[in-house]
Amino acid sequence: MVSKRNKKLLENLENIGNKVIKDFEKNKNPTIKIPSRTLSNVYFDEKKGMLALGDKMIDRNYFNLSQAKKFMQTLLIASKLKEVLQKGNTVGLRQLFYMSKHTLEGLEENTFDNQDESDPVVEDIEGLLDALREELGIFAATKGKMAGPLKIRDKGDLINTSKLGSSGYGIPSIVEDHAIQLEDHDAKFILVIEKEQMWNRLNEDKFWKKHNCIILTGKGQPARGDRRMVRRLHEELKLPVYVFTDMDIWGYYIYSVYKQGSINLAHFSTKAAVPDAKFLGFKTSDIKRFDIPKEHWIKMNKGDLKRIREIKDYDWFKNDKKWQKEFKALVKFGHKIEQDALVAKGIEFTSKDYLPVKIKEKDWID
Amino acid sequence: MVSKRNKKLLENLENIGNKVIKDFEKNKNPTIKIPSRTLSNVYFDEKKGMLALGDKMIDRNYFNLSQAKKFMQTLLIASKLKEVLQKGNTVGLRQLFYMSKHTLEGLEENTFDNQDESDPVVEDIEGLLDALREELGIFAATKGKMAGPLKIRDKGDLINTSKLGSSGYGIPSIVEDHAIQLEDHDAKFILVIEKEQMWNRLNEDKFWKKHNCIILTGKGQPARGDRRMVRRLHEELKLPVYVFTDMDIWGYYIYSVYKQGSINLAHFSTKAAVPDAKFLGFKTSDIKRFDIPKEHWIKMNKGDLKRIREIKDYDWFKNDKKWQKEFKALVKFGHKIEQDALVAKGIEFTSKDYLPVKIKEKDWID
Numbered sequence: 001m002v003s004k005r006n007k008k009l010l011e012n013l014e015n016i017g018n019k020v021i022k023d024f025e026k027n028k029n030p031t032i033k034i035p036s037r038t039l040s041n042v043y044f045d046e047k048k049g050m051l052a053l054g055d056k057m058i059d060r061n062y063f064n065l066s067q068a069k070k071f072m073q074t075l076l077i078a079s080k081l082k083e084v085l086q087k088g089n090t091v092g093l094r095q096l097f098y099m100s101k102h103t104l105e106g107l108e109e110n111t112f113d114n115q116d117e118s119d120p121v122v123e124d125i126e127g128l129l130d131a132l133r134e135e136l137g138i139f140a141a142t143k144g145k146m147a148g149p150l151k152i153r154d155k156g157d158l159i160n161t162s163k164l165g166s167s168g169y170g171i172p173s174i175v176e177d178h179a180i181q182l183e184d185h186d187a188k189f190i191l192v193i194e195k196e197q198m199w200n201r202l203n204e205d206k207f208w209k210k211h212n213c214i215i216l217t218g219k220g221q222p223a224r225g226d227r228r229m230v231r232r233l234h235e236e237l238k239l240p241v242y243v244f245t246d247m248d249i250w251g252y253y254i255y256s257v258y259k260q261g262s263i264n265l266a267h268f269s270t271k272a273a274v275p276d277a278k279f280l281g282f283k284t285s286d287i288k289r290f291d292i293p294k295e296h297w298i299k300m301n302k303g304d305l306k307r308i309r310e311i312k313d314y315d316w317f318k319n320d321k322k323w324q325k326e327f328k329a330l331v332k333f334g335h336k337i338e339q340d341a342l343v344a345k346g347i348e349f350t351s352k353d354y355l356p357v358k359i360k361e362k363d364w365i366d
Numbered sequence: 367m368v369s370k371r372n373k374k375l376l377e378n379l380e381n382i383g384n385k386v387i388k389d390f391e392k393n394k395n396p397t398i399k400i401p402s403r404t405l406s407n408v409y410f411d412e413k414k415g416m417l418a419l420g421d422k423m424i425d426r427n428y429f430n431l432s433q434a435k436k437f438m439q440t441l442l443i444a445s446k447l448k449e450v451l452q453k454g455n456t457v458g459l460r461q462l463f464y465m466s467k468h469t470l471e472g473l474e475e476n477t478f479d480n481q482d483e484s485d486p487v488v489e490d491i492e493g494l495l496d497a498l499r500e501e502l503g504i505f506a507a508t509k510g511k512m513a514g515p516l517k518i519r520d521k522g523d524l525i526n527t528s529k530l531g532s533s534g535y536g537i538p539s540i541v542e543d544h545a546i547q548l549e550d551h552d553a554k555f556i557l558v559i560e561k562e563q564m565w566n567r568l569n570e571d572k573f574w575k576k577h578n579c580i581i582l583t584g585k586g587q588p589a590r591g592d593r594r595m596v597r598r599l600h601e602e603l604k605l606p607v608y609v610f611t612d613m614d615i616w617g618y619y620i621y622s623v624y625k626q627g628s629i630n631l632a633h634f635s636t637k638a639a640v641p642d643a644k645f646l647g648f649k650t651s652d653i654k655r656f657d658i659p660k661e662h663w664i665k666m667n668k669g670d671l672k673r674i675r676e677i678k679d680y681d682w683f684k685n686d687k688k689w690q691k692e693f694k695a696l697v698k699f700g701h702k703i704e705q706d707a708l709v710a711k712g713i714e715f716t717s718k719d720y721l722p723v724k725i726k727e728k729d730w731i732d
Contacts, residue, residue, distance in 0.1 A: 087713055090570055092563030095709035103661040110661060141562055141585075145536055154531025155570075165520025166545060170511055170536040173566070179532065196507055197458030200539070204456055204521075219507075295469040295476060343461035347453055 005178055006085045009136060012129045013082045017075065020062070030062040032074055035127035035267065042266040044315035049275030051261035051316075053127070070121070076100050076111055077121045081136050090137040090174060093119055127267055132176065134228070139173035144226035145196075146171060147203050148214030149186040150237075155179060161214070168203060171216075173225045175232065182236050186212060190233050191355070192277075193217045194245035194254055198339040198350065205351035211359070214239070221254060224265070227272040230258055234274045241274050242364065244355070247282035248300070248336035249307045252326075255279050260316045278364040280355075282337055284329040285363075290354060296344060297335035304336065322365050371544055372451045375502060378495045379448045383441065386428070396428040398440055401493035401633065408632040410681035415641030417627035417682075419493070436487075442466050442477055443487045447502050456503040456540060459485055493633055498542065500594070505539035510592035511562075512537060513569050514580030515552040516603075521545060527580070534569060537582075539591045541598065548602050552578060556599050557721070558643075559583045560611035560620055564705040564716065571717035577725070580605070587620060590631070593638040596624055600640045607640050608730065610721070613648035614666070614702035615673045618692075621645045626682045644730040646721075648703055650695035651729075656720060662710060663701035670702065688731050 002010065016032060023030035035041070036056040045052040060074060061067050080099045084091055091099065097118040103110050112118050122133050129136075145168040152159045152169065161169040172180070191213050193199045199217035202208075208215045214233060218226040234241050243258055245251030259277040261269030286292070311317060312327040342350045358364070368376065382398060389396035401407070402422040411418040428437050446465045450457055457465065463484040469476050478484050488499050495502075511534040518525045518535065527535040538546070557579050559565045565583035568574075574581045580599060584592040600607050609624055611617030625643040627635030652658070677683060678693040708716045724730070 084713070089713045090566070091709055091713060092566060092706065094561075094563050094704070094706040095567065098662055098704075098707045098710040101661055101710070102659070139563070139566055152531075154533055157529045157531040159530060159533070163523045164525060165518075165523040166538040166540065167520055167525070167536045170533045172532040174532065195460075197460050197505070200456070200458060200505055201461065293468070295467055296464055338460070338464075340458065340460040341464045343457055344464040344467070347450070347455045347457060 002086060002088070003178070005135075006088070009129065009131055010082060010085055012131070013078050013085070013125075016078050016125075016128065020075065023062075029064075030071070032060045032071065032128070033057045034060055034074075034124045037123060037127065037264075037267065039263065042263055044260070046315075048270075049260065049316075050269040050273035051263065051266040052269060053267045073100075073111060073117065073121050074124060077118060078125055081122075081125065081138070084137045088137075090139050093122065093133075093138060093140050096122065096138055123267075132224075132228075132268070132271060134174040134176050134224070135178075137174070140225075141223065142170060142173050142225060143220075143223040144171040144216060144218040144229070145169060145199065146214055146216035146229070148208040149212060150214055150233075151183040151185065153181040153183055158183065162208065166200070166203065168199075171223075171225050171229050173223065175225050175229045177232070182232060185214075185237055187214045187237065187239055188212045189359070190214045190216060190230065190239050190241045191280075192230060192241060192243045192258060193339070194220065194243075194251050195339050198244075198342075201343060201347070202351050202355075205348055207351040207355065210351075211356070218254075218258075222257065224268065224272070227258060227268075230277075231272045231274055234276070241277040242280040242359065243277055244280045244339065245282070246336065246338045247284065247286070247330070248338075249304055249311055249330070251282075252279070253307075253311055256311075256314075256316065276366075278366045280358050280364045282339060282342075283326060283365065284333055286354075286358075287333070287337065290342075290345070292337055292341060292345075296341040297333075297337060300334055300336055305331065326365060368452060368454070369544070371501075372454070375495065375497055376448060376451055378497070379444050379451070379491075382444050382491075382494065386441065389428075395430075396437070398426045398437065398494070399423045400426055400440075400490045403489065403493065403630075403633065405629065408629055410626070412681075414636075415626065415682075416635040416639035417629065417632040418635060419633045439466075439477060439483065439487050440490060443484060444491055447488075447491065447504070450503045454503075456505050459488065459499075459504060459506050462488070462504055489633075498594075498634070498637060500540040500542050500590070501544075503540070506591075507589065508536060508539050508591060509586075509589040510537040510582060510584040510595070511535060511565065512580055512582035512595070514574040515578060516580055516599075517549040517551065519547040519549055524549065528574065532566070532569065534565075537589075537591050537595050539589065541591050541595045543598070548598065551580075551603055553580045553603065553605055554578045555725075556580045556582060556596065556605050556607045557646075558596060558607060558609045558624060559705070560586065560609075560617050561705050564610075564708075567709060567713070568717050568721075571714055573717040573721065576717075577722070584620075584624075588623065590634065590638065593624060593634075596643075597638045597640055600642070607643040608646040608725065609643055610646045610705065611648070612702065612704045613650065613652070613696070614704075615670055615677055615696070617648075618645070619673075619677055622677075622680075622682065642732075644732045646724050646730045648705060648708075649692060649731065650699055652720075652724075653699070653703065656708075656711070658703055658707060658711075662707040663699075663703060666700055666702055671697065692731060 041054040041056040147168040261273040407420040407422040513534040
């Protein structure tokens with residue numbers, strides 16, 4: 001049985017094919033119009049506070065030597081997505097690649113040689129349909145996990161994320177609301193933690209219990225599912241999001257990915273960004289305040305400094321005085337400080353001292 | 367309150383220090399004896415069917431210019447491990463590094479500059495105490511997940527691993543029996559799957575329900591916790607273990623890590639290896655049988671062939687006729703086949719056709 005949601009998606013997928021058939025019938029060059037995802041079509045939407053795609057469309061034509069293969073690949077992936085949706089299953093990006101890879105009859109030519117060719121076509125189709133691949137039933141690798149006073153219904157199972165011991169709830173790749181529903185909760189905020197080891201420490205200290213919150217980590221750069229989950233928690237449960245990272249440009253960038261989105265997935269921002277997210281730290285003003293000893297500072301290298309110069313000029317940072325001040329202070333300090341260094345101040349220092357003070361005093365950058 | 371288990375470990379940790387004090391009192395050069403973990407002290411124990419460490423010990427002396435720093439580092443890590451155990455907490459390897467890193471008073475010298483220095487010292491102490499770092503409360507990054515008719519008690523929470531939706535139970539880094547207990551189960555075997563995407567597919571098909579089994583993936587090379595979990599499931603629940611990997615030398619090696627252990631963690635084999643584990647596939651005889659089309663074969667490169675030459679001569683493979691035959695067939699075939707390619711045969715082909723036939727006919731290499 002095909003759900004109502006899938007029915008609409010199926011219709012839209014079929015319309016791609018119908019349009020091509022019509023073009024043929026009218027003796028026109030069959031064309032698929034796809035939103036451009038190149039850098040020149042990515043912009044920062046100041047009003048919404050997130051990255052977005054512009055209106056630029058690219059034509060993919062059948063009768064064009066340089067586009068014919070890509071045209072065929074687009075229709076092929078679309079037909080496989082239709083198959084997955086009709087069956088109501090989910091498959092991985094690697095599996096979709098194999099489903100779409102075959103040798104053309106009578107030729108030595110393969111439809112796809114590498115997954116590098118099929119993944120971008122999936123993103124093209126996301127743009128075409130204005131739908132996420134997750135809605136189409138396509139998953140990728142998982143990364144993040146979470147815990148806290150929240151019940152989740154995951155493919156029918158009711159899961160209490162405060163009753164999952166040291167493991168926590170592993171955030172699936174597909175967290176769309178047809179697959180996962182947020183049920184009861186008793187949380188006051190969401191704490192997003194960059195590193196897994198810090199999440200583990202806070203989970204062991206039951207930080208989420210003492211402070212009625214949901215703790216979540218994307219283990220460094222978050223997977224799409226992790227970002228989507230943070231957004232849903234924020235939007236549906238109406239909870240503020242605080243992000244806690246290393247004090248280095250890589251951590252600051254991870255914060256901005258949760259907040260404004262990422263350049264290469266700009267179309268995903270409308271469904272995953274949290275423009276309200278606050279940056280809790282670790283930040284330069286914390287060094288003196290929490291007395292981080294010199295031996296736990298790590299000297300920045302050229303790569304760090306280069307990345308700061310790049311990132312400080314990004315549209316969503318360049319007009320922000322607080323952030324420009326922070327970048328300046330970071331460069332002047334010349335060192336990085338990792339979250340894990342806080343454990344040297346005391347095993348429970350982060351959960352008992354650092355975080356409660358920071359949250360209570362709203363000592364964040366927003 | 368310190369548990370009985372921790373009391374014994376604490377005693378053993380203290381004995382390291384006591385021995386050093388005694389050496390000082392006797393005007394002897396303080397020495398710590400540590401089991402050598404170099405390749406020359408690793409051997410394959412044919413009787414037990416697993417990798418093991420030999421008897422070779424190395425002396426770490428205080429009055430020795432090239433050993434004094436390592437000597438100090440060993441005592442320092444031991445004292446931090448004592449602190450963690452006494453508090454009954456757990457900390458990450460990165461956090462332990464920071465806890466142990468400081469600048470010597472009046473000198474510019476750091477006790478540790480990199481985690482590359484502290485991690486091996488932790489392994490030294492594992493050897494010294496004949497205990498796992500997990501028993502000492504030290505965790506690392508997690509990887510694997512599992513699902514099936516099994517209840518687990520994780521830090522007090524009772525978790526039904528058949529009720530965790532698309533997420534599954536994320537296998538923690540520390541799965542020792544003081545932290546995690548295996549409760550009721552209704553499983554007949556354990557299926558270890560190399561890749562996460564295949565695990566996701568099988569989980570969605572509820573393969574574990576139809577076949578009363580536990581499905582587990584280490585997402586490629588498993589973390590220590592994943593290997594330890596497979597061993598505990600095998601040993602405590604008395605269940606056979608079937609390993610399902612890609613048909614390539616990297617998959618075959620992953621199988622051997624679950625079965626015999628890994629060279630660089632030979633001391634861990636006694637607690638993690640499963641010498642009874644069967645290799646279910648994908649193997650060369652499956653190609654014809656399950657009619658894998660040529661377009662889904664991936665040509666082997668020089669690196670693959672070099673690795674086959676190395677691995678076929680490993681002690682646990684070189685006298686095994688079945689494996690020598692398989693390696694020969696693999697080289698002759700000259701291609702690799704990934705698990706994910708099976709999805710192209712049909713989205714549910716692996717769970718409905720491939721695996722049931724293989725298991726029913728016991729078509730494995732043991």
